Amino acid sequence: MPLLKGGVEVADGWRALADAEPVPAQGDVVVPLARFLAEREALLARGGKLGVRCRNTDAVEVLAPDLHRIDLIALEFPRFGDGRAFTQARVLRQRLGFQGELRATGEVLADQLLHMGRCGFDAFAAALPDLVAEWRKAGASYRAYYQPATADQAPLIAALRGGRRTPLANP
Amino acid sequence: MYQYDQHDRAFLADRVALFRDQVARRLTGVLSEEQFRPLRLQNGLYLQLHAYMLRVAVPYGTLNGRQLRALAAIARRYDRGYGHFTTRQNIQFNWIRLADAPDIMADLAAADLHAIQTSGDCIRNVTADQWAGAARDEIEDPRIWCEIIRQWSTVHPEFSFLPRKFKIAVTGAARDRAAVRFHDIGLRLLRNADGEVGFEVLVGGGLGRTPVIGKVIRPFLPKAELLAYLEAIMRVYNRHGRRDNPYKARIKILVNDLGSDEMRRQVEAEWEGLRGGDLRLDPDLVAEIAGRFAGPALTPDPAPVRAVEDLPLIDPAFRRWLDANTVAHRVPGHRIVNLPLKPIGAPPGDASAAQMEALADLAETYGHDDVRVTHEQNLVLPHVREGDLPALWRALDGLGLAVPNLGLVSDIIACPGLDYCTLANARSIPVAQAISTRFADLARQQDIGELRIKISGCINACAHHHVGHIGILGVEKAGAEFYQVTLGGEPGEGASIGELVGPAIPAARIVAAVETIIAGYLAFRRPGERFLDTVRRVGVAPFRERLDAAA
Amino acid sequence: MAKTRTGSINVVTANRLADGQAVFLAAAGGWVADIGRAAVATEAASAERLLAIAAASVARQEVVDPYLVALAAGEVRPLALRERIRAHGPTVAAIAADATRYPE
Ligand code: SF4
DSSP states (O other), X not given: OOEEETTEEEOOOXXXXXXXXXXXXXXXXXXXXXXXXXXXXXXXXXXXXXXXXXXXXXXXXXXXGGGGGOOEEEEEEOSTTOOHHHHHHHIIXXXXXXXXXXXXXXXOOGGGHHHHHHHTOXXXXXXXXXXXXXXXXXXXXXXXXXXXXXXXXXOTTHHHHTTOOOOOOOO | OOXXXXXXXXXXHHHHHHHHHHHHHHHTTSSOXXXXXXXXXXXXXXXXXXXXXXXXXXXXXXXXXXXXXXXXXXXXXXXXXXXXXXXXSOEEEEEEOGGGHHHHHHHHHHTTOBOTTSSSSSBOOOEEOTTTTTOTTBSSOHHHHHHHHHHHHTTOSSSSSOSSOBOXXXXXXXXXXXXXXXXXXXXXXXXXXXXXXXXXXXXXXBOXXXXXXXXXXXXXXXXXXXXHHHHHHHHHHHHHSOOSOGGGOSHHHHHHHHOHHHHHHHHHHHHHXXXXXXXXXXXXXXHHHHHTTOOOOOOXXXXXXXXXXXXXXXXXXXXXXXXXHEEEOSSTTEEEEEEOSOOTTSOTTEEEHHHHHHHHHHHHHHSTTOEXXXXXXXXXXXXXXXXXXXXXXXXXXXXXXXXXXXXXXXXXXXXXXXXXXXXXXXXXXXXXHHHHHHTXXXXXXXXXXXXXXXXXXXXXXXXXXXXXXXXXXXEEETTEEEEEEEEOOBOSTTOBOOEEOSSOEEGGGHHHHHHHHHHHHHHHXXXXXXXXXXXXXXXXXXXXXXXXXXX | OXXXXXXXXXXXXXXXXXXXXXXXXXXXXSEESOXXXXXXXXXXXXXXXXXXXXXXXXXXXXXXXXXEEEBOTTSSOBSSXXXXXXXXXXXXXXXXXXXXXXXX
């Protein structure tokens, strides 16, 4: 699956672990939220970076105490039209101040990239033929927005009133 | 009214360009129908029974003459010469070609109009009291707040893929003409004990399959916190609203499942994290938006103008119209002029291009260039000098828009129904036409008095049949059209949901059934008692007996 | 109202992509607005054949959402009211009232 990060396609250096799969001593791994909660101490203590994969029904707030030690959170868009992960992303970024990689997975479609980026996603695992071009196009859709979001801290409405362009931050 | 600035215009231009690209990709097959459908819906374009239908937003129901002419031009150039005003203060065109849609959007944008978020599972066009800025019982103009909500909700990155569509209504008056109790969120401007103006916030009202009256979750919200509080509600809904069944996906189901106390707790917890932040509305910003709604400078004129005093003697028809269709304005010497789009026997809410153009002229000449669309599918000229009324009346009469039937039995709300809508079970418009024709006699209508009939072609309830004094719902039985009839609904401050009067009635008997019900009312009513009050006093049982006897 | 009332005599309908117009698959091939010129299938196999032709047309971006419309025996008249309205236009006695009363 192509991965877009920082506006370019990159190789995915993370290993996604299934529920019962043994945790390797080294390397960067992503575990499901339930497993993180069950094996929290051990996972945080090991070498290598740690990522957590949440379903869009999970209460991401449970990660609050450990966010500074988590490097990646993967959120899921199970189908076009199911927008729960947009709110999860904003809660993580805005309310809980998560600074690590926020990755969009699942049904990641071109016409939603703009919204995802504005809500704070900075990595996208998407089966799109030309992810880089789609991302550029999405970011150029509008000269300005009407509301502050996470990636563009535009002052409310005044973003437009002042005529300032509030471009989508390039991840 | 609100004047678009260069930034609003730039945003619309960008949106038109995006949509033009999407349509081109669809027509050349780059996008499949499945991929394209949600994109066209976000731009108000449906595929209906006979063609594409375009739903254009009329934000908070306010138009000027130039915009009305632009709509007329679209009706002429791209459609069949008419438009249909809806119960959400929008206008629909029924015969649109997909290939023309980008040009239509560009024409709309040139008049500061658009079709953004008139469909899809997002925050829809925000509706308001049609008499905003003119009503005597108004505390503050609700449109200022509607516009602020419009801006905040337009292409909102977090709330564009909600469990289901989301409707917000705002009223600033003591009397609720915006049906705020039947919206996903209803906002009522009110003054608290300290004299401060803020909002009462209602959540979870709605019609459709499960009609519910909204619950107050915050009795008083400071104005500056409006958007933060709305964002908190939307967040709770976006995360927890049901997505497994579209009929259970509206926020009213979530409020019902959680209970309004738990809903309030969750919203307020979310609000804690948002209040005082980016979304706080600073008074300068509000003042700037309010400034763009500055109404006309009307000079109070306490002495009634001679012409108005004299005319009733000359023409009783003018007097009837004056009494039925106009209402006192907050500035003495002026009237709010209502224009029911309900000529006897015509489809409710339809207006021809010629009518729209003529009305644009009249609005500019007599109405300070301000036209309103109502959720009752009528139009309004909110600011007319009393001295201009005779001339205006004559002109309206020539357009067929001076029938003095506001709020009477022929002022029917009807959805497009099976004649246009792919979701319909039965026809609505022909039933409205038949009832209107049966009760054509205005003296008879006036004798019956206030009576609001609402006809929906299916349970989606676009015509708000649950809150009709007489509600009519089309159903299908073995391929034939039948209608369920409810009595006693009311959308305003004494909100109630109508009660079923009996088994569904076949199409051939529906007009006779309405006559039977009205005859019952005339027999039961006490002097001066409205239809709704009689139904509330005697209940539906006596009406049912009469219907059974007549069947 | 149910799209189709089932029956053994069918025509295929769809909406044309570019203008949304309700159209019918013609006996001579292609799509026509007049249901009277539609290809009539009198048994299941021929209905399937017509649907296959329609599916190919969908793939060429000509029409969307094709389906079968059941007709009454012996006449080109859809069984379902919805389909009769779709084929012949709204039954509304015309906004008409206004359009004729106030000519341009
Ligand atoms: S109520 Fe039903 S039939 Fe009427 S317009 Fe709405 S969806 Fe269509």
